[in-house]
Amino acid sequence: MRETRREFTGTSTYVVDPELAKIVNVSIALEMPLLLKGEPGTGKTLLAYAVAENLGLPLIVLNVKSSMKAIEALYQYDTLTRLNDSRFGDSGRDVSNIRNYIRMGKIGQAFTSDFRVVLLIDEIDKADSDFQDDLLDVLDQMSFDLIEIDETIRAKNRPVVIVTSNAKKDLSDPFLGRCNFHHIAFPSPEFMRRIVEAHFPEVENRVADACIETFYRLRSLSHIEKKPATRELINWIRALRLDPTFQVRLLERGKELPFLGILFKKSADYLQAQQAPVAVR
Amino acid sequence: MFVEFFYDLRKAGMPISPTAFLRLQKVLYMGLVGGLDDFYVVARTLMVKSERYFDVYDRVFAKYFHGLEREDEFEKELEATLRALLEEWLRDPKEIAEMLGIDPDSLPKLSPEELVRYFLERLREQTERHDGGNRWIGTGGTSPVGHSGFHPGGMRVGGGSGGKSAVKVALERRYRDYTQDSRLTMSQVGEALRRLKHLVPVGPRDQVNVKETIRETVKNAGEIEIVFDPRLRDRLKVILLIDNGGWSMDPYVEVVQTLFNYARAQFKDLKIFFYHNCIYERVWEDPQRLYKPFPVVEFSRMDPESRLIFVGDAAMAPEELEHPRGCIYYNERQTKPGIDQLRFLAHSFRHSAWFNPMVRYAPDFSYGPYTTQRIATLFRMFALSLEGLERAGTHLLSKN
Numbered sequence: 252m253r254e255t256r257r258e259f260t261g262t263s264t265y266v267v268d269p270e271l272a273k274i275v276n277v278s279i280a281l282e283m284p285l286l287l288k289g290e291p292g293t294g295k296t297l298l299a300y301a302v303a304e305n306l307g308l309p310l311i312v313l314n315v316k317s318s319m320k321a322i323e324a325l326y327q328y329d330t331l332t333r334l335n336d337s338r339f340g341d342s343g344r345d346v347s348n349i350r351n352y353i354r355m356g357k358i359g360q361a362f363t364s365d366f367r368v369v370l371l372i373d374e375i376d377k378a379d380s381d382f383q384d385d386l387l388d389v390l391d392q393m394s395f396d397l398i399e400i401d402e403t404i405r406a407k408n409r410p411v412v413i414v415t416s417n418a419k420k421d422l423s424d425p426f427l428g429r430c431n432f433h434h435i436a437f438p439s440p441e442f443m444r445r446i447v448e449a450h451f452p453e454v455e456n457r458v459a460d461a462c463i464e465t466f467y468r469l470r471s472l473s474h475i476e477k478k479p480a481t482r483e484l485i486n487w488i489r490a491l492r493l494d495p496t497f498q499v500r501l502l503e504r505g506k507e508l509p510f511l512g513i514l515f516k517k518s519a520d521y522l523q524a525q526q527a528p529v530a531v532r
Numbered sequence: 533m534f535v536e537f538f539y540d541l542r543k544a545g546m547p548i549s550p551t552a553f554l555r556l557q558k559v560l561y562m563g564l565v566g567g568l569d570d571f572y573v574v575a576r577t578l579m580v581k582s583e584r585y586f587d588v589y590d591r592v593f594a595k596y597f598h599g600l601e602r603e604d605e606f607e608k609e610l611e612a613t614l615r616a617l618l619e620e621w622l623r624d625p626k627e628i629a630e631m632l633g634i635d636p637d638s639l640p641k642l643s644p645e646e647l648v649r650y651f652l653e654r655l656r657e658q659t660e661r662h663d664g665g666n667r668w669i670g671t672g673g674t675s676p677v678g679h680s681g682f683h684p685g686g687m688r689v690g691g692g693s694g695g696k697s698a699v700k701v702a703l704e705r706r707y708r709d710y711t712q713d714s715r716l717t718m719s720q721v722g723e724a725l726r727r728l729k730h731l732v733p734v735g736p737r738d739q740v741n742v743k744e745t746i747r748e749t750v751k752n753a754g755e756i757e758i759v760f761d762p763r764l765r766d767r768l769k770v771i772l773l774i775d776n777g778g779w780s781m782d783p784y785v786e787v788v789q790t791l792f793n794y795a796r797a798q799f800k801d802l803k804i805f806f807y808h809n810c811i812y813e814r815v816w817e818d819p820q821r822l823y824k825p826f827p828v829v830e831f832s833r834m835d836p837e838s839r840l841i842f843v844g845d846a847a848m849a850p851e852e853l854e855h856p857r858g859c860i861y862y863n864e865r866q867t868k869p870g871i872d873q874l875r876f877l878a879h880s881f882r883h884s885a886w887f888n889p890m891v892r893y894a895p896d897f898s899y900g901p902y903t904t905q906r907i908a909t910l911f912r913m914f915a916l917s918l919e920g921l922e923r924a925g926t927h928l929l930s931k932n
Contacts, residue, residue, distance in 0.1 A: 270573045273570055273573045273574065274573060274574070274577045276564070277559060277564055277574050277577065277578075278577070280559075280562060280564055281555065281558070281559065283555075285577075286581075288583060330740075330742045330745075331740060331742075331745075331758070334745070334746070334749065334756060335756065338749075338754060338755075338756050424547075424581075427581035427582070428549055428551065428552070428581070430581070431577045431578055432577055432580060432581045432582070433577050434582075434583035434586065
């Protein structure tokens with residue numbers, strides 16, 4: 252597949268560090284799923300969107316739910332409609348052809364697509380570990396069986412698979428063995444600056460500095476259960492910029508910490524942040 | 533290529549499969565690695581499957597590609613170690629004293645600075661005597677400091693590494709905070725106990741039962757008869773008994789609180805009681821153990837399918853457990869020894885577990901205080917650690 256060997260380099264709003272870009276490119280070249288972990292809000296999911304945009308491939312998202320069975324992600328056999336059709340026979344579908352009642356799930360769609368796609372399996376840790384185990388061979392062989400018609404669906408074009416997980420716990424070993432792994436570390440302040448600039452190209456230096464510095468100080472408070480991440484910072488800056496009464500002066504002096512609720516979502520964290528001394532200078 | 537590197541990693545305790553190593557060879561062969569920096573990233577993504585091993589990887593990488601680590605890096609490492617040591621010292625002077633071979637009584641006389649100097653000297657001896665002595669600190673598990681898993685500096689910030697050599701990056705050890713010893717957090721508890729579910733069909737019938745639908749439809753001479761089933765819902769009942777009295781449980785307040793917070797958020801049907809050291813005629817619904825007594829006999833009226841979970845060190849004087857009047861509170865009415873009450877509880881509920889924060893790793897509790905051993909014959913005991921929680925979760929859901 253020499254023609255798809257375009258390198259992933261990030262997009263206008265997704266700043267990617269060279270390390271991660273290399274990992275993505277190696278995974279694409281090896282045609283292996285890439286498993287991403289990291290704090291919530293550090294851009295795991297967004298990476299898939301960025302890869303799709305950057306490489307010009309369609310994106311198919313499988314949002315994993317807690318009760319989800321692997322088979323649902325592959326395909327579904329709609330018995331009820333078939334039963335209904337066989338009774339009333341007015342749908343125009345051929346009841347004797349099971350194929351008419353098989354609907355592809357997200358993974359099935361990715362496999363049967365005529366183009367190469369990016370397949371995002373988001374938050375795989377939400378489902379039981381059975382879910383991972385059932386997907387093992389599917390992702391390894393890039394094929395699965397339709398039991399009802401005894402047919403194998405093979406990926407026409409091996410999709411670029413990106414799997415995200417929020418869990419602190421590791422996924423099952425056999426699953427890990429079939430993935431490349433990366434843990435997105437929390438960005439350094441310098442790198443965060445670049446991310447902020449990518450999102451707000453016209454932001455004033457002084458505002459960006461004050462926000463980022465305050466943000467990192469708030470993050471470093473001890474005993475915070477849910478630390479604010481990149482997502483929260485971006486939303487916070489967006490809110491501050493929309494607020495006509497916001498004065499960067501007050502933020503620098505730590506006099507005022509507006510919209511703390513955007514950064515801290517747990518009430519205990521919120522209260523602690525409120526009392527924290529966070530003057531920038 | 534790099535076979536030795538592979539074995540170094542494995543020797544450092546990293547579970548790397550040969551398949552992963554071969555995959556690395558494939559990448560090298562494909563010409564995807566343009567230098568040492570690339571190699572650092574690519575080898576890691578292919579072979580290391582958990583951020584908890586990133587730090588070990590960094591150390592092995594630095595050693596393999598750099599020979600011995602530079603002295604100033606070593607010093608930096610020391611500094612962090614020392615800070616951690618100080619914390620530890622403030623918390624448990626005796627243990628540290630033993631570790632350093634100082635007389636515990638002379639310890640309070642040493643100022644923190646003196647202690648640090650003393651420690652440094654000891655450490656230098658150590659490094660000179662063994663080669664590759666920085667491992668003495670680095671491996672974490674064996675040094676007095678590594679045990680604590682405590683990072684006074686808070687989480688270090690990882691992230692971009694623009695322009696630095698791979699060895700330098702590896703030496704930065706950005707992933708130190710992700711190593712395995714870190715403290716239990718609520719989300720970890722959640723992960724471990726996620727399996728604790730008791731699924732029973734309840735609620736509105738809104739799920740189609742295909743098999744029954746077909747059967748009923750056929751019975752109905754082809755007139756469609758759709759059969760609905762209720763969904764499976766979690767109906768796990770949990771009774772949590774927490775030992776919150778006395779100084780012996782004090783060091784574990786934080787971890788117990790984490791467990792407690794999780795339990796409250798997670799289990800819909802949760803009853804929490806408090807006791808001190810052992811169970812007698814009554815337990816308490818309020819943490820102060822003052823206002824809301826609850827008679828232990830009442831437990832027999834609860835659903836026997838409830839999961840009974842104790843949290844406590846199970847360490848007490850033998851008479852507190854076995855004497856019919858052994859309770860340390862003189863005003864506590866008591867008719868039978870605590871062990872009998874515990875036996876009564878163990879027999880009232882089919883599923884029970886005892887979390888003991890005192891022992892961190894031990895899979896069995898065949899040693900330890902006499903009372904712990906006795907109680908362990910009635911309840912399966914588990915360490916109050918991530919692993920212990922996970923094992924307990926499996927145990928509590930087992931069929932028998």
